[in-house]
């Protein structure tokens with residue numbers, strides 16, 4: 158009898174431990190997904206230019222407010238084609254824009270071509286940092302060969318130099334720190350001595366808005382997909398399934414605001430959706446609330462969209478089909494260690510993204526459409 162009881166007690170303990178383990182795992186995932194206060198920030202790898210390699214002496218000269226010479230070789234190809242090619246050459250009405258450092262590598266980029274560009278007949282633009290002349294790897298990077306437009310921006314060591322271009326001068330350097338009393342606030346991270354990466358990721362958005370204006374892309378393209386180079390797309394992402402009335406972001410990674418890693422936006426809203434930092438540099442007192450405490454980029458992005466009536470009504474979510482990935486060498490420059498190797502040489506960064514994309518990719522097309530329709534309030538929940 159007592160032997161049976163002991164066995165029962167043992168089994169009970171095993172069950173309890175297994176359950177507790179599951180609960181802990183769930184909590185961990187939930188925390189990774191939603192926790193806002195203890196977010197970590199990502200510093201993009203920086204390449205330090207010596208003056209000999211780069212003639213952008215932004216630092217040494219306060220008079221240098223003019224735009225530095227951005228390389229735009231493949232852009233010229235396109236300008237030419239505008240006049241030389243028949244009008245119906247430009248059937249592609251979607252532009253996919255990859256912003257930031259080139260990471261994760263060929264496997265991820267092939268998934269972009271197959272599951273995003275080809276599915277949507279999209280053109281590709283890449284805005285990334287220049288590499289030292291000695292680095293020849295550029296020529297073998299398929300992403301840059303595939304892109305119709307490429308801009309290589311200077312590799313700023315202090316992104317305050319980049320913000321000078323955005324603000325049209327250096328006056329903000331006096332004005333903003335007066336209000337920026339919590340240096341842990343991530344909004345201008347990467348500039349001056351602020352932690353985080355907000356200055357970097359939002360500066361790229363500003364740079365893109367300038368190109369959209371300059372090249373009149375609002376009339377050439379109907380829709381824009383704003384993404385980063387280290388997304389791995391597990392299955393086809395057909396943006397025609399997403400109502401253009403809304404701006405679409407994938408589910409998850411909200412960090413108390415709205416994810417800043419992927420956006421599908423109609424031409425009518427693209428400039429507003431990308432206009433995040435310029436008003437802060439002009440009028441920091443208006444945003445002092447956000448500069449006096451630890452605020453992450455997701456939170457600030459949601460606030461700026463709210464200010465422009467894009468959030469929450471114009472923001473919608475689709476089932477996530479992509480995850481941020483890392484290659485082995487990315488671990489050298491990342492605050493986050495390599496996750497799990499899910500394909501040869503492809504590691505997860507936030508494992509939860511991989512699980513949710515796997516789930517979404519197993520849905521039938523109809524199930525995905527139903528999900529999206531519910532999100533658009535077209536169907537009852």
Ligand SMILES: *[C@@H]1O[C@H](CO)[C@@H](O)[C@H](O)[C@H]1NC(C)=O
Nearest residue numbers: 209210211212213226228290
């Ligand atoms: C800046 O660099 C470009 C390309 O490397 C070169 O053509 C140009 O002459 C340089 N300008 C100056 C002022 O050194």
Ligand SMILES: *[C@@H]1O[C@H](CO)[C@@H](O)[C@H](O)[C@H]1NC(C)=O
Nearest residue numbers: 246247249274275278279280
């Ligand atoms: C249109 O998009 C497809 C798929 O990305 C691409 O292969 C093709 O070259 C593009 N066409 C033009 C004219 O850019």
Ligand SMILES: *[C@@H]1O[C@H](CO)[C@@H](O)[C@H](O)[C@H]1NC(C)=O
Nearest residue numbers: 330334339340341349350351
């Ligand atoms: C950051 O820089 C400002 C002036 O630019 C200075 O007043 C402040 O003490 C610095 N903070 C830290 C934490 O280094």
Ligand SMILES: *[C@@H]1O[C@H](CO)[C@@H](O)[C@H](O)[C@H]1NC(C)=O
Nearest residue numbers: 375379401402423424425426
């Ligand atoms: C999308 O943008 C185009 C171009 O600006 C506009 O004509 C169209 O009405 C917009 N569609 C929606 C649903 O907002």
